[in-house]
Amino acid sequence: MNDLVAPMLAWYDAHARELPWRGEHATPWSVMVSEFMLQQTPVARVEPVHRLWMESWPTPAALAAAPSGEAVRAWGRLGYPRRALRLHAAATVIVEAYDGQVPSSYDDLVGLPGVGPYTAAAIAVFGYGERHAVLDTNVRRVLARLVVGDELPPVAVTSAERRRAEDLLPQDDAEAATWSIALMELGALVCTAAKPTCSGCPVADQCAWRAAGYPAYDGAPRKAQTWAGTDRQCRGRLMAVVRESPDPVPSSRLDRAWSDDAQRARCLTSLLTDGLLVETAVGYALPG
DNA sequence: AAGTCGTGGAA
DNA sequence: TTTCCAAGACT
Known part of the structure; x- marks a missing residue:
């Protein structure tokens, strides 16, 4: 195992947030619901909605039996309400094609409505303990800094990023899963996009970006998203x-x-x- | 492949 | 106040 794994796992053990979709009581379905809600939406806003959602629809079958409009209503103000529709559609597929059980393989998962490369990996890894690289925006940013020495990753996921993430993945399934969630948590809490707090980073002494003196992002400028009147x-x-x-x-x-x-x-x-x-x-x- | 699709808290 | 953006997917 590489020199990053041990400090990352220890850091996660000490600093991980307790979230409803983590821990022993989590199910593949609750993980799947959380991953849909977390697509472009902060944890703090997802938590209460996820809690109510799981009370209403504890299984894919329960959601599939409800009108899709009820899913949209329960989605509330999370944003991007098409995600609610897709989650409902995915639950329907799970009932009809997977006997009501959330599939565990990446290939089956990525075929579901609303499930892309990230979400499929996240469900397989965090819901079932499968060994698979998980590349979300946090992981991409952390690896860009830690390994490459860039402030931010490329706009779109590259094959180099994917290979890098796979190369770093611990061999043991459970350890690989914790490694991935630890990278995500570090990106969310410490190695943040705007103002990283390197003093709290367990692998700061191995960080290529830090060693290079924190060079500024030099890629193509990201388009500012307009809002008013759209x-x-x-x-x-x-x-x-x-x-x-x-x-x-x-x-x-x-x-x-x-x-x-x-x-x-x-x-x-x-x-x-x-x-x-x-x-x-x-x-x-x-x-x- | 670049645009589109919500929301509200923080800087 | 305005700006920025947070665990992406789809077309």
């Missing part, structure tokens, strides 16, 4: 109105939620196309 904001407004209403919402109420007629109409259409809303005789509603 379709995303408009869609969010419309969804919020419908989500918080127990009854179908007449279009007159949606008119008040967004003033630009053309944009509102365009967004409404896209929400219907996405399956996030349906049109009923008395107004717009979450899908049944």
Whole structure:
């Protein structure tokens, strides 16, 4: 094993957060739910929603039996509500094709709706203890600094990154899983994007970026995401109105939620196309 | 392959 | 106040 593993495992043992989807009570399904929710959404906001979600739908079958609109409603304000739809769709596939059991192999998992390379690896590793490299934004950043000496990883995952992550993976399955979650936790708590606290890093003495004097990121500038006035904001407004209403919402109420007629109409259409809303005789509603 | 898709807390 | 962005997936 390389010289990074022991200090990383010891650090994780001492500093890991206790989260509902970790530990003995976690199930592959609770891990899967957490991974969907954590896609682009901070831990602090996921925790309470995950807790309620698991009470309502403790198994894939329970979720699959519910209307997809209930999943969207329970998703609340986590953002990117299509993830709720995809999780519901994935639960349906799990019931129909996997006898209600979350599959354990990466290849089966990555075939599920809403499950990409990261999420498939995370479920296989954290849900089942399979040995597989897990490349999320935290791991990528930590390895970029620690091994390569760059402040930030490339915009898109490269084959070099994947090979590097696989090369560093401990041979033992359980140890490899802890290694991966430790890298993620370090990236989330210590080796953060903006202001890393290297004084708290267990492998700072081996860090290539630190040794090089913290050279600044020199890759292509990341595009700043605009927000005000975008379709995303408009869609969010419309969804919020419908989500918080127990009854179908007449279009007159949606008119008040967004003033630009053309944009509102365009967004409404896209929400219907996405399956996030349906049109009923008395107004717009979450899908049944 | 570059754009799109939500949200709210922190800097 | 404005800006930035947090465990990605999909097209």
